Amino acid sequence: MALTPYYRLCMRVGPATVLGEKLADNNPDIEMTLSRANMNIRGEVFYTVAVVSTAIAFIVSLLLASFLNLLMLPSMGVEMPIRVIVWVLLPIIVPAGTFLVFQVLPSNSIGERKKNVDRNLPYATNYMAAMASADVTPPAIFRGLADQPIYGEIQIEAEKIARDIDFFGKDLMLVLQKAIARSPSPKFQDFLQGIITTANSGGSLKVYFMSKSEQFMIENRLQQDNDLQSLGVMAESFVTVVVASPLFLIIMMSTMTMMGQKGGTTFLYSIIFGLIPVAQIVFAVLLADTGASD
Numbered sequence: 001m002a003l004t005p006y007y008r009l010c011m012r013v014g015p016a017t018v019l020g021e022k023l024a025d026n027n028p029d030i031e032m033t034l035s036r037a038n039m040n041i042r043g044e045v046f047y048t049v050a051v052v053s054t055a056i057a058f059i060v061s062l063l064l065a066s067f068l069n070l071l072m073l074p075s076m077g078v079e080m081p082i083r084v085i086v087w088v089l090l091p092i093i094v095p096a097g098t099f100l101v102f103q104v105l106p107s108n109s110i111g112e113r114k115k116n117v118d119r120n121l122p123y124a125t126n127y128m129a130a131m132a133s134a135d136v137t138p139p140a141i142f143r144g145l146a147d148q149p150i151y152g153e154i155q156i157e158a159e160k161i162a163r164d165i166d167f168f169g170k171d172l173m174l175v176l177q178k179a180i181a182r183s184p185s186p187k188f189q190d191f192l193q194g195i196i197t198t199a200n201s202g203g204s205l206k207v208y209f210m211s212k213s214e215q216f217m218i219e220n221r222l223q224q225d226n227d228l229q230s231l232g233v234m235a236e237s238f239v240t241v242v243v244a245s246p247l248f249l250i251i252m253m254s255t256m257t258m259m260g261q262k263g264g265t266t267f268l269y270s271i272i273f274g275l276i277p278v279a280q281i282v283f284a285v286l287l288a289d290t291g292a293s294d
Helices: 005-011 014-026 030-036 043-075 080-133 138-146 153-166 172-182 186-200 205-258 264-292
Strands: none
Touching: 005 043, 014 043, 030 043, 030 080, 030 172, 043 080, 080 138, 080 153, 080 186, 080 205, 138 153, 153 172, 172 186, 186 205, 205 264
16 A cells, blocks of 8 residues: 555654554554554554654644643633643643544444444345356456445455455465455454355355355344334433433523522533533434444
């Protein structure tokens, strides 16, 4: 994979390159992790970019903290202790958060790819079963699958399999073993391992593809039913937690405020600007996670 201009610029920073190589040596699994995340770069490149990005985040946050303390916060009447806290914490939190993003980025990408593979696997195996029924050879099946973008990440995996067969002249069984190692989905790994086992034992790949297609279709329907039930429960919970309960509390706090009760206004603001937005964000995250897994 050709490096982006930013990546090439990061690789020119000598100290960062040395530190990136040391971090990659201390984490030998990073190469496989990046491969499963479809981030086609080497471990030392990934860590070098992370180090340079963290350094840039530190410089930017330090300049921002200085700007806030010298210009904005004094004009706003902010006391010195709070200004010192901003000056100290901002250059620590922002770089730490930047490096943490790089640490979780491959794992997050692997999780998203796994969901995409599992979601498209029933339909991809159905396509492979149809091709096998026409007596198409396994390499040709993967070549055809590589030309079908509707299958998402499975198409990308098929492209790599077809590339290893056509351009590097590798044996199909060796190529599939390599594909198993880099696949983000255990279900897809088991499927490819079944192809190897069936071929080595002299079994019929046509029968295997058809049986796995039927199995995955049944599992997919069950998963969709479970997801629909989960969405129904979440919808009822959303109405109760985010709509009805805050509305009741707002009416109650408004009434207490009009009656002269102290603290009602503060509690009312905490509900409007705290409870409701946080609850909506939580439900949005849960809904996105449920929707991505179906």
